[in-house]
Amino acid sequence: MGKRIEVSGLTKKYGSHLAVDDLTLSIEKGEIFGLLGPNGAGKSTTILMLLGLTEVDSGSVKVCGIDATRSPLDVKSKVGYLPEDVGFYNDYSGLQNLMYIARLNNIPIKQARKSALDILEKVGLLDAKDKKVESYSRGMRQRLGLADVLIKEPEVIILDEPTLGLDPEGVRKFLQLIVRLSRKQGITVLFSSHHLHQIQQVCDRVGIFVKGKLLAEGKISDLAEQLFTKNTFTIEVGVTSDQTNLNPPLEEVTKKIKQIKSVANVTLNNNCFLIESKHDISDELSKLIVNLGYGLSYLTKKEYGLDDIYHQYFQEEK
Amino acid sequence: MNTKVFKINIANFAKIKFLELINFIDFFKRRTPDNASNFSLASFKVMVQKEITDHIRNWRFIILFAIIALACMGTLFSTLADTAKTFATNNSENTFFFLNLFTKSDGTLPSFFVFVGFLGPLFGISLGFDAISSEQNKGTLSRVMAQPIPRDYIINAKFLAGIIVISVMLFTLSFLVIGAGLVALGIPPTAEEFIRIVIYTILSIVYVSFWLNLSILFSVRFKQPATSALSGLAVWLFFTIFYPLIVNIIIKGSEPSKFASESKIFIYQKLKFYLVQIMPSELFNEITSALLVPSVRSLSPLTMEQMHGAIPSSLPIGQSLLLVWPQVTGLLALTLLCFLFSYVIFMKREIRSRG
Known part of the structure; x- marks a missing residue:
C-alpha cells in the first residue's frame, strides 16, 4: 500500500545547533527500518517530529499519508511509539497500565480488557498482569512497553532504543518478538538504535544517521558499496x-x-x-x-x- | 497615489481577515461533532478519573484531609457548646447561628474559617506540586503524549481533577458543620445562611485552586518535585509572614502625624488598604468576613461622611456579595493567571522521555 513514512527536507534547529539537517527518507509498508546512529545524532528528535510532538522548522513529514505537523492526533492514533526509557505508573498493575492507554485510545472498556489480555499473552506477561509495575524487571517493562504500543493496533511502530539495558538473551527475545509481530500483521517498524548488531539482525533496511544527516541508506550489503568507494x-x-x-x-x-x-x-x-x-x-x-x-x-x-x-x-x- | 495605497491596504486587510478565518475554522475543527470530538472527550474523562483516583489513593491527600477534618471537627465541637449557650440566652431573629459556627470560637481553637484559610493553601500546594514534573520524571508523560490526545488535556485533566477533589472536600466539611449544627441546635439554617455558606464554600474552592494552580505552575517549570513544593511553600510563607511584615514597615514609615490634614490621613489609610490587597490570603480573608459576618459593611476605610446615617444592621446577601466583588474578581484573576502561565509553558515545551 505504498509508503508509510515519508519525510522530505526535514530540518530542526535548537538555537544555532542543527539537530536534524535536511533529512529525506521513506519507508514502505511492512518494512523494518533501522535508524542507526550514535547518541545525540538526532534520532529521537526525528522521531518526535514524525509524531508531531515537536515543531518542524522546515520540510514535510507524512505518516500513513497524514501530515504529522498539521494533524498529529490522527497520526498518533495510527502510530505506536515506544519512547526511550519508557515509564509506567508504578503503583498500578501491568494490566491497569495497559488498560489506561487503551482507554486513552478510545477503545471501549470491555474490548480493551479483552485485547489487553490478548496482547499480554503475546508478549508473555499474562502471569504478571496483576502485579504492580514497580516489581517488574527491566525486560518485563520493555515488553509491557511493546504491549502498550500494540494495543492500539497501529499501522506503524516506532521504537526508540528499545533494547537499552536489556541482557543479551532479553534483547534476542525482544527482537524476535518484534520481527514476528511485524511479519504476521504487516506492521511497519522504525527501529532506532546505536547497536549495530541488533539492527543487523532484524532490519530490512538501514539508515545511518550522524549529526543530523542521513549518510547512507539501504540494505546492509548495499550500504558498504555506498560508503566504501573501493576494495569492498x-x-x-x-x-x-x-x-x-x-x-x-x-x-x-x-x-x-x-x-x-x-x-x-x-x-x-x-x-x-x-x-x-x-x-x-x-x-x-x-x-x-x-x-x-x-x-x-x-x-x-x-x-x-x-x-x-x-x-x-x-x-x-x- | 493615496488611493492606491489605501486600496492595497484594504486588499491586505481582506487577506489577513481571510487567513484568520481559516485559522478560526481550524481551531474549532477539533470540536465539530462528526470527527474526533466525542473521541477526545471520552479520553479526557478517563484522564480526569485517573487523576482523581490517584489523588484519593495518595497518602499525602489522606493525611492532609485527616488533619483538616480533625481540626474542623475540633473547632466545631468547641463552638457548638458556645453557640448553644448564646442560642439559649438570646432569642432574637438576626443572630445567624449557623454562620457563627464558621466564624466564632471559644478561644481554645481557632475557628473553622481560620483553619480553611490556613490549611487550604497547603492542601492546594500538596495536590499540585508534582503534577507534571513527577510524570516527566517517571517517563509516563511521553508515553501518554504518544496517544491520540491533545496536549492540553494533560494539564486540563490535572487541573480539573484537583478542583473536583478540593470541591468535594470543602463541601463535605461545610455540610458536615451545617449538619452538626442542625443536630445540636435543632433548628434548620435560614435560606440566607445556607446560601452564604454555599457561596463561601465555592469561593474557598477558588482560593484553594489558586494555590493548586500556583503549584502546578511550579511543577511545569521545575523538574524536581521537591523544588516546586518548596517554591510553593515559599510563596505561601512569604504571603502569610513576610509580606505583612514588609507592609508594616512601610506603613510605620509613612504614618502621618496626629495633626496631619484629613486628606493625608485618608491617603495613608488607602495605602494601608491597597498594600495588602495583593495578598491572596488577605483577599480571601475579606471575602470570608464579608460573607460570613453579615454586619460587615465595608472592607476599605470609610470617611465620616460615608458612615453618617448608617443603621448598624446586617447586610442582605446581595449587598455582601457586591461588597466583596472586587476581591472575588482579583482572586479569580490570580487563579486564571497562574493557570494561563502553566498552560502556555506546558504547551510550548518539547517533551522528551525523562528529559
Whole structure:
C-alpha cells in the first residue's frame, strides 16, 4: 500500500545547533527500518517530529499519508511509539497500565480488557498482569512497553532504543518478538538504535544517521558499496603445498593474483593470502590457485558488516 | 497615489481577515461533532478519573484531609457548646447561628474559617506540586503524549481533577458543620445562611485552586518535585509572614502625624488598604468576613461622611456579595493567571522521555 513514512527536507534547529539537517527518507509498508546512529545524532528528535510532538522548522513529514505537523492526533492514533526509557505508573498493575492507554485510545472498556489480555499473552506477561509495575524487571517493562504500543493496533511502530539495558538473551527475545509481530500483521517498524548488531539482525533496511544527516541508506550489503568507494571485498585464502619444488614459489602466485582484474592489493603471510578487491573474485581465485597446483585449505570472504561501516565512518570523521 | 495605497491596504486587510478565518475554522475543527470530538472527550474523562483516583489513593491527600477534618471537627465541637449557650440566652431573629459556627470560637481553637484559610493553601500546594514534573520524571508523560490526545488535556485533566477533589472536600466539611449544627441546635439554617455558606464554600474552592494552580505552575517549570513544593511553600510563607511584615514597615514609615490634614490621613489609610490587597490570603480573608459576618459593611476605610446615617444592621446577601466583588474578581484573576502561565509553558515545551 505504498509508503508509510515519508519525510522530505526535514530540518530542526535548537538555537544555532542543527539537530536534524535536511533529512529525506521513506519507508514502505511492512518494512523494518533501522535508524542507526550514535547518541545525540538526532534520532529521537526525528522521531518526535514524525509524531508531531515537536515543531518542524522546515520540510514535510507524512505518516500513513497524514501530515504529522498539521494533524498529529490522527497520526498518533495510527502510530505506536515506544519512547526511550519508557515509564509506567508504578503503583498500578501491568494490566491497569495497559488498560489506561487503551482507554486513552478510545477503545471501549470491555474490548480493551479483552485485547489487553490478548496482547499480554503475546508478549508473555499474562502471569504478571496483576502485579504492580514497580516489581517488574527491566525486560518485563520493555515488553509491557511493546504491549502498550500494540494495543492500539497501529499501522506503524516506532521504537526508540528499545533494547537499552536489556541482557543479551532479553534483547534476542525482544527482537524476535518484534520481527514476528511485524511479519504476521504487516506492521511497519522504525527501529532506532546505536547497536549495530541488533539492527543487523532484524532490519530490512538501514539508515545511518550522524549529526543530523542521513549518510547512507539501504540494505546492509548495499550500504558498504555506498560508503566504501573501493576494495569492498577482502578475501582470505589459505594454501597448502605438499609436494615441494613442483609449484612456482608463493611470490609467483602473488604476482599472478595481482593480474586478476580488480584486485587492488595482495599480502602474503605464512601460506595465507589477504586479497583486497573491488568485486567478488573468489571464483577466479580458487581456480587460479588450484591450476597452479596448490591445495586450497580455506577461502573466506570477509564482507563488511555494519560494524566496519560504522568504524569506517568515524575514522573519516576524525 | 493615496488611493492606491489605501486600496492595497484594504486588499491586505481582506487577506489577513481571510487567513484568520481559516485559522478560526481550524481551531474549532477539533470540536465539530462528526470527527474526533466525542473521541477526545471520552479520553479526557478517563484522564480526569485517573487523576482523581490517584489523588484519593495518595497518602499525602489522606493525611492532609485527616488533619483538616480533625481540626474542623475540633473547632466545631468547641463552638457548638458556645453557640448553644448564646442560642439559649438570646432569642432574637438576626443572630445567624449557623454562620457563627464558621466564624466564632471559644478561644481554645481557632475557628473553622481560620483553619480553611490556613490549611487550604497547603492542601492546594500538596495536590499540585508534582503534577507534571513527577510524570516527566517517571517517563509516563511521553508515553501518554504518544496517544491520540491533545496536549492540553494533560494539564486540563490535572487541573480539573484537583478542583473536583478540593470541591468535594470543602463541601463535605461545610455540610458536615451545617449538619452538626442542625443536630445540636435543632433548628434548620435560614435560606440566607445556607446560601452564604454555599457561596463561601465555592469561593474557598477558588482560593484553594489558586494555590493548586500556583503549584502546578511550579511543577511545569521545575523538574524536581521537591523544588516546586518548596517554591510553593515559599510563596505561601512569604504571603502569610513576610509580606505583612514588609507592609508594616512601610506603613510605620509613612504614618502621618496626629495633626496631619484629613486628606493625608485618608491617603495613608488607602495605602494601608491597597498594600495588602495583593495578598491572596488577605483577599480571601475579606471575602470570608464579608460573607460570613453579615454586619460587615465595608472592607476599605470609610470617611465620616460615608458612615453618617448608617443603621448598624446586617447586610442582605446581595449587598455582601457586591461588597466583596472586587476581591472575588482579583482572586479569580490570580487563579486564571497562574493557570494561563502553566498552560502556555506546558504547551510550548518539547517533551522528551525523562528529559
